[in-house]
Amino acid sequence: MTQDAPLEIFLSGTPGLEHLLRDEAAELGFANPQTVPGGVTCDGDWPEVWRANLMLRGAGRVLARVARFRAMHLAQLDKRARKLEWAALLRADIPYRVEATCRKSRIYHAGAATERVENAIADALGVKPAEKALLTVRVRIEDDLCEISLDTSGEGLHKRGHKLATGKAPMRETLAALFLRGCGYDGTEPVIDPMCGSGTFVIEAAERAMGLAPGRARRFGFEDLASFDAARWDELRAAMPSPTSTALRFHGFDRDAGAVANATANAERAGVNDITGFIHQAVTDLIPPAGPPGLVIVNPPYGARIGNRNLLFALYGSFGTVMKERFKGWRVGIVTSDKGLARATGLNFRNVSAPIPHGGLKIQLFQTGPLK
Secondary structure, eight states, X not given: OOTTXXXXXXXXXXXXXXXXXHHHHHHTTOEEEEEETTEEEEEEOHHHHHHHHHHOSSOSEEEEXXXXXXXXXXXXXXXXXXXXXXXXXXXXXXXXXXXXXXXXXXXXXXXXXXXXXXXXXXXXXXXXXOTTOSEEEEEEEETTEEXXXXXXXXXXXXXXXXXXXXXSSOOOHHHHHHHHHHTTOOSSSOEEETTOTTTHHHHHHHHHHHTOOTTTTSOOGGGGSTTOOHHHHHHHHHTSOOOOOOSOOEEEEESOHHHHHHHXXXXXXXXXXXXXXEEEOOGGGOOOXXXXXXXXXXXXXXXXXXXXXXXXXXXXXXXXXXXXXXXXXXXXXXXXXXXXXXXXXXXXXXXXXXXXXXXXXXXXEEEOOSOO
16 A cells, blocks of 8 residues: 555544534645544545644544455455555554454454454464554444554544643543634634643643644654655655744643642643743632733533532632623633533533533533623
């Protein structure tokens, strides 16, 4: 399979927010982005796979579809898996593993399906799979349709490479990026997070304002594939737009001094410390910075996650009062699993997202219009 051979690319996303990932893919010029359950498909070649990993803020992983066929029984799966040119896809010197899922199919045993594909690859490469390899071949069998994909990301794309210091219940960067997009943030307005934790919302917003590629500081799984061309990858990275300067500033606050220290260190590693600031401060002391209004976005504690729910009504109430009294013209986005706590703010939410899975909970994004 050549570098320029057409591929279907699958961008895994947060269920319920696929439309936001599709919008991002379209904005970045990926061909024919379409929402599907759990993500977005688009068309491209291997360099587009590389670019997706480098540039997309909201994708969790990038999968390259390398085969699609009907498989009614294990012998058929075995036969068709052996027809793939595995030596053109995988390198014998790089450990790999196979993961299979089966749903509503005559092949119902995922372990048996995994074994058949493992044997096909091992016979082609002369190397057996490794249990803990980062490079993963993903086999999905649904309604007797088998799709084989290469996970080209390696570690999940939320691991940007700079958020080394985290506190309790951190939000993944990819989810934060989708919530920012869902609030209409496009990099042209200030952003404040009054309960910033490790600084995820603030850093994501600042990176987008500067035009920084989210994958600029990390390595990817596709660099270990047989299709990888290091020289062409270097050219692609060199052709990316240079970071832009901005007069905007991005602010995070937290009543936990340790969280503020973590956020500051993370912003410095991300290269956005010049336009971000983190202060040890309670919500009740929050005042808007000088300049135009923008977006206040916050992921407060919620009872199912940290502490006792009953103790949080006062916190949400205080936050809502501060917003209504001091932040005229600003929009507010609140991420929480608890509608009762969201209502305790007294804010008028014009848009509430569908429930989004996160850490075993269902969270929602509650949004206001510009406060009056």
